[in-house]
Amino acid sequence: MRGDVAKPIYSITPFTLLDYPHKTACILWFAGCNMRCLYCYNPDIVLGKGKLSFQEALNFLKTRINLLDGVVLSGGECTLHKNCIKLVIEIKKMGLLVKIDTNGTAPKILETLINEKLIDYVALDFKAPTDKFESITNSKLYSKFICSLKLLINSNIPFEVRTTLHSSLLVQNDIQKMINVLEKFDYKGSYYLQKFMNDTETLAGIENSIHNTINVSSLNTKLSVVLRN
Numbered sequence: 001m002r003g004d005v006a007k008p009i010y011s012i013t014p015f016t017l018l019d020y021p022h023k024t025a026c027i028l029w030f031a032g033c034n035m036r037c038l039y040c041y042n043p044d045i046v047l048g049k050g051k052l053s054f055q056e057a058l059n060f061l062k063t064r065i066n067l068l069d070g071v072v073l074s075g076g077e078c079t080l081h082k083n084c085i086k087l088v089i090e091i092k093k094m095g096l097l098v099k100i101d102t103n104g105t106a107p108k109i110l111e112t113l114i115n116e117k118l119i120d121y122v123a124l125d126f127k128a129p130t131d132k133f134e135s136i137t138n139s140k141l142y143s144k145f146i147c148s149l150k151l152l153i154n155s156n157i158p159f160e161v162r163t164t165l166h167s168s169l170l171v172q173n174d175i176q177k178m179i180n181v182l183e184k185f186d187y188k189g190s191y192y193l194q195k196f197m198n199d200t201e202t203l204a205g206i207e208n209s210i211h212n213t214i215n216v217s218s219l220n221t222k223l224s225v226v227l228r229n
């Protein structure tokens, strides 16, 4: 593959049963992100430099053909990287499924990936309601996130929407506001609320979260809201 001189990949997790629903996969961790979420668990990946070129990642993946179902592109933010579409094309040629974990801030790239049938599953992070989005993510990218959400809802790509819960950042009413947005755009899938992992290094050195501050049964919604670790 041409154009692989730079090293966009921070590291590779060679095997996971947890990150691609019902599939065996590896994870390519992309260095760099256009957000600075206060609770981000991956400061090294967000702030650090990549160590592997796309070609090196592809060389690894060739050794996993017939051993894994798919590849998770995570990070950092995979959709920001020049040539990420070319990389995905090469992965698909190997017959591997592709899941992307994304903050949804590159809707044009996402649209191409959807239209060219290059991705098989998407985990879309819904960081915060509009009034808290900037303070939690240190970005002004809410409208781009909404574009990505609408693109996915109007596509045939299986996807999930998920939010990381930290008791100092999001409260019950915030979750209700986010559910209202999902319902407004006719999202029909499950909405996953992920517990913040305490005692983990974060970008902002945020304190531990008090768990179980969201009462799922009190939320006003027809969506399936799922609490998960």
Ligand code: SF4
Binding pocket: 033, 034, 035, 036, 037, 039, 040, 041, 042, 046, 075, 076, 077, 103
């Ligand atoms: S949690 Fe936020 S800062 Fe960290 S990788 Fe995801 S989008 Fe980027």
